[in-house]
Amino acid sequence: MTLHVYNTQTKKRESFRPLRDKKVNMYVCGPTVYNYIHIGNARVFVFFDVVRRYLEYKGYEVTYVQNFTDVDDRLIETAQQEGTTVKELAERYIRAYFEDMDALGVKRADVHPKATEHIGEMVEGIRILLEKGYAYERDGDVYYRALKKEDYGKLSHQTLEELKAGARVEVNEKKESPLDFALWKKSKPGEISWDSPWGKGRPGWHIECSAMSKKYLGDTLDIHAGGMDLCFPHHENEIAQSEAWTGKPFARYWLHNGYIKMGNEKMSKSLGNIVRVVELREKYEPRALRYFLLSAHYRNPVSFSFETIHQIERGLERFDTAVTNLHHRMKTAEAGNAEPTVNKRLSELTREFEAAMDDDLNTANAISVLYDAVRFANETVARSVVPRGTLAAILGWLRQFGGEILGLVVDGEEESLEAEIEALIEERQQARAARDFKRADAIRDRLAERGIILEDTPQGVRWRRK
RNA sequence: GGCGGCAUAGCCAAGUGGUAAGGCAGAGGACUGCAAAUCCUUUAUCCCCGGUUCGAAUCCGGGUGCCGCCUCCA
Numbered sequence: 001m002t003l004h005v006y007n008t009q010t011k012k013r014e015s016f017r018p019l020r021d022k023k024v025n026m027y028v029c030g031p032t033v034y035n036y037i038h039i040g041n042a043r044v045f046v047f048f049d050v051v052r053r054y055l056e057y058k059g060y061e062v063t064y065v066q067n068f069t070d071v072d073d074r075l076i077e078t079a080q081q082e083g084t085t086v087k088e089l090a091e092r093y094i095r096a097y098f099e100d101m102d103a104l105g106v107k108r109a110d111v112h113p114k115a116t117e118h119i120g121e122m123v124e125g126i127r128i129l130l131e132k133g134y135a136y137e138r139d140g141d142v143y144y145r146a147l148k149k150e151d152y153g154k155l156s157h158q159t160l161e162e163l164k165a166g167a168r169v170e171v172n173e174k175k176e177s178p179l180d181f182a183l184w185k186k187s188k189p190g191e192i193s194w195d196s197p198w199g200k201g202r203p204g205w206h207i208e209c210s211a212m213s214k215k216y217l218g219d220t221l222d223i224h225a226g227g228m229d230l231c232f233p234h235h236e237n238e239i240a241q242s243e244a245w246t247g248k249p250f251a252r253y254w255l256h257n258g259y260i261k262m263g264n265e266k267m268s269k270s271l272g273n274i275v276r277v278v279e280l281r282e283k284y285e286p287r288a289l290r291y292f293l294l295s296a297h298y299r300n301p302v303s304f305s306f307e308t309i310h311q312i313e314r315g316l317e318r319f320d321t322a323v324t325n326l327h328h329r330m331k332t333a334e335a336g337n338a339e340p341t342v343n344k345r346l347s348e349l350t351r352e353f354e355a356a357m358d359d360d361l362n363t364a365n366a367i368s369v370l371y372d373a374v375r376f377a378n379e380t381v382a383r384s385v386v387p388r389g390t391l392a393a394i395l396g397w398l399r400q401f402g403g404e405i406l407g408l409v410v411d412g413e414e415e416s417l418e419a420e421i422e423a424l425i426e427e428r429q430q431a432r433a434a435r436d437f438k439r440a441d442a443i444r445d446r447l448a449e450r451g452i453i454l455e456d457t458p459q460g461v462r463w464r465r466k
Numbered sequence: 467g468g469c470g471g472c473a474u475a476g477c478c479a480a481g482u483g484g485u486a487a488g489g490c491a492g493a494g495g496a497c498u499g500c501a502a503a504u505c506c507u508u509u510a511u512c513c514c515c516g517g518u519u520c521g522a523a524u525c526c527g528g529g530u531g532c533c534g535c536c537u538c539c540a
Contacts, residue, residue, distance in 0.1 A: 229540065
């Protein structure tokens with residue numbers, strides 16, 4: 001099966017074919033680190049983490065780059081307000097970012113380049129753009145000349161005419177056209193700045209992605225991704241710059257995810273209706289947040305609600321009990337390899353899982369396959385006779401697809417119980433054997449209060465933490 | 467004004483021509499000493515009105531409602 005993805009640039013579902021055989025270069029626009037990230041920001045990071053994991057599962061060698069925008073107007077402003085430096089502010093929120101991502105189970109990118117550490121590359125790019133006539137300098141600023149290339153607007157599917165008509169950008173007399181955008185901004189006195197051939201200043205927003213993706217991934221990317229709202233102008237500008245700079249196509253597949261809504265509105269910092277990850281993960285299991293972000297198709301908008309997260313937590317319990325119960329059953333299972341019928345069923349599930357993911361990365365459907373696997377696991381655990389190999393095979397499937405790819409199934413070290421609790425469980429078993437159910441139930445209730453749930457099965461008592 | 471998206475059960479959500487996946491919640495049943503867990507069964511005039519078609523949630527036209535981008539924003 002081939003992976004098919006929806007490409008924003010062509011507005012079509014296309015089969016995915018990287019430039020170089022089994023190597024995939026992907027670049028995902030990372031956060032501007034002037035504040036904590038919210039659940040909407042997290043969607044792109046969690047989703048593309050799954051994309052990356054899935055591509056690796058399919059045998060691709062993925063190089064994943066995600067930048068940090070660590071200098072821009074908002075950072076400068078916030079640092080001033082807080083009486084700190086841009087650098088300190090950025091470092092603080094980069095740390096916070098990684099804490100959030102670790103909690104959400106997002107793997108590190110191969111490279112996390114920072115804008116401030118690539119000023120040289122950006123200056124070089126701007127210099128080339130000037131040389132080629134794609135940029136002009138005005139009083140210490142450098143602007144990109146959007147009208148120079150006819151295809152400006154090709155990503156967001158607007159013609160130059162439409163864009164000109166719709167432009168309601170602030171009047172800036174320095175610009176030749178309102179569609180032009182800053183490559184380099186002259187700094188005000190006291191602001192953080194770098195030297196350049198055009199005087200002291202700092203880079204515009206868009207140029208960093210062009211410069212850093214080129215440095216780490218080359219002129220043409222296989223996948224360039226980000227939130228829908230980056231499509232215009234950010235990505236449009238990146239394409240323009242990069243292609244003007246290198247003369248080569250910038251990205252083969254543009255993937256954009258929809259946003260998280262709060263009620264009826266888009267969740268965004270400017271609207272102030274955000275829910276931060278750092279706060280959510282204190283209240284909910286972070287895995288539930290990850291699940292939530294994967295529960296709908298990535299291009300559809302999704303409404304955030306505490307009710308939904310709560311529902312998801314319940315669903316997650318089923319994954320966990322399935323794993324726990326497999327382990328418990330394995331202890332008394334007889335030796336033996338996985339049965340052919342079981343392997344056949346697992347292959348079927350694998351096919352279904354891949355079909356879902358290959359169809360424009362439909363994680364919602366992939367999750368429903370995960371539930372099928374959980375049901376299969378539960379049915380198997382309930383059998384009176386089952387070889388250990390069968391249970392191990394099912395557990396392995398859940399680990400691989402539910403765990404390694406989706407990051408929703410955990411199968412950690414087996415927990416141990418305090419001696420005191422062990423003793424109580426044993427005492428209850430004796431009471432049950434003596435048919436002293438009052439006593440047995442009293443002990444069970446007591447343990448339940450301490451968060452230990454006991455379940456009696458034909459293979460003996462089973463416990464789990466609530 | 468230009469461009470684009472969405473509307474499926476109480477809730478979340480797949481599905482883009484062949485009489486509606488999955489999850490949560492609810493109901494009934496099986497299992498259990500009782501539970502729990504699990505399994506089985508069950509719950510939808512697919513926003514409205516037309517049209518195309520043997521056949522439409524799906525395509526076309528027209529409505530209604532909501533949202534996004536065009537300005538910092540995942």
